[in-house]
Amino acid sequence: MTDTTTLVDHxxxxxxxxxxxxxxxxxxxxxxxxxxxxxxxxSGNSAAEIDAMIEGAQLQFPRHEIRKLGAIDAYNDRxxxxxxxxxxxxxxxxLAGTDFATVxxxxxxxxxxxxxxx
Amino acid sequence: MTDTTTLVDHxxxxxxxxxxxxxxxxxxxxxxxxxxxxxxxxSGNSAAEIDAMIEGAQLQFPRHEIRKLGAIDAYNDRxxxxxxxxxxxxxxxxLAGTDFATVxxxxxxxxxxxxxxx
Numbered sequence: 001m002t003d004t005t006t007l008v009d010h011x012x013x014x015x016x017x018x019x020x021x022x023x024x025x026x027x028x029x030x031x032x033x034x035x036x037x038x039x040x041x042x043s044g045n046s047a048a049e050i051d052a053m054i055e056g057a058q059l060q061f062p063r064h065e066i067r068k069l070g071a072i073d074a075y076n077d078r079x080x081x082x083x084x085x086x087x088x089x090x091x092x093x094x095l096a097g098t099d100f101a102t103v104x105x106x107x108x109x110x111x112x113x114x115x116x117x118x
Numbered sequence: 119m120t121d122t123t124t125l126v127d128h129x130x131x132x133x134x135x136x137x138x139x140x141x142x143x144x145x146x147x148x149x150x151x152x153x154x155x156x157x158x159x160x161s162g163n164s165a166a167e168i169d170a171m172i173e174g175a176q177l178q179f180p181r182h183e184i185r186k187l188g189a190i191d192a193y194n195d196r197x198x199x200x201x202x203x204x205x206x207x208x209x210x211x212x213l214a215g216t217d218f219a220t221v222x223x224x225x226x227x228x229x230x231x232x233x234x235x236x
Contacts, residue, residue, distance in 0.1 A: 040193040075158040078231050080218075100198075100218045100231065113196050113218065 004074045004103075008081055011101075011109060015066040018058055027051050032108045039097070039114030063088050069096065077103045082117065093118075122192045122221075126199055129219075129227060133184040136176055145169050150226045157215070157232030181206050187214065195221045200235065211236075 010030040017023040027047050037044045042057065044050035069082040078101070085095040096117045104110040128148040135141040145165050155162045160175065162168035187200040196219070203213040214235045222228040 038194065038196065073233055075233075076156065078156065078233075080216075080233055098198075115191055115193075115196075115198055 004072050004079055007103065007107070007109065008068060008072050008079070011099075011112075012066050012068050012083065015054055015057070020055070023054065024051055030108055032104045032106070032110045035109055036111045037114070038112075039099075040116055061085060061094070064094060079103070122190050122197055125221065125225070125227065126186060126190050126197070129217075129230075130184050130186050130201065133172055133175070138173070141172065142169055148226055150222045150224070150228045153226070153228055153230075155230045155232070157217075158234055179203065179212070182212060195223075197221070 007030065010026055014023055014026050014030060017026055027050060031047045031050060033047050034045075035047050035050060037050050037053065042053050044053040064085050065088050066083050066085055069084050072079055072081045074080075080098055080100045082096065082098045084093045086093050097114050098117055099112050099114045101109055101113075102111040125148065128144055132141055132144050132148060135144055145168060149165045149168060151165050152163075153165050153168060155168050155171065160171050162171040182203050183206050184201050184203055187202050190197055190199045192198075198216055198218045200214065200216045202211045204211050215232050216235055217230050217232045219227055219231075220229040
């Protein structure tokens with residue numbers, strides 16, 4: 001199983017990668033093909049849908065990026081970690097949340113459920 | 119779909135119900151037959167296993183009960199809520215955690231993943 005820190009680092013990097021080719025490559029490495037994402041604002045039920053969903057979020061939030069907050073809490077094939085969406089120019093926090101993930105046997109993400117903390 | 123407050127109230131009541139017959143009845147009402155529970159300390163992969171798992175936890179923690187902490191955060195078929203395990207005699211908190219749940223189409227719990235907060 002991939003190191004959970006690397007997995008979460010890649011997961012966060014995907015949200016911030018605005019080059020379509022590089023984002024798709026990172027998604028293929030990080031998410032299973034049938035990976036599923038759900039939060040109160042959006043959802044994607046395959047790696048391809050997650051790619052399109054993230055592109056949409058990037059267009060909705062220009063000049064913003066996701067940053068991991070605090071430590072990763074992991075056991076077995078589960079983990080949770082928190083994040084914030086900040087303005088890259090002045091560091092203002094727009095949103096924060098906590099994601100719960102299930103890791104597939106091959107070490108990639110199979111499911112992420114997000115909740116908003118603020 | 120069952121009201122989420124009622125669902126969580128029943129979920130908590132199951133952890134505290136030490137009468138085997140009443141606990142089994144409450145589990146049948148609250149969990150799907152193939153419901154799955156996992157936390158860092160224990161797991162159950164059916165309603166029957168969850169029943170046995172909870173009985174084991176009760177034997178491990180006599181004179182203790184689970185109490186819900188704070189509000190339920192729910193959307194779609196997902197929810198999260200926090201809890202504490204307290205001594206019923208003096209109110210001392212032994213453990214606290216946050217549970218993430220998926221609700222089946224019939225309104226019962228299909229999966230709960232627990233994390234320890236302290």
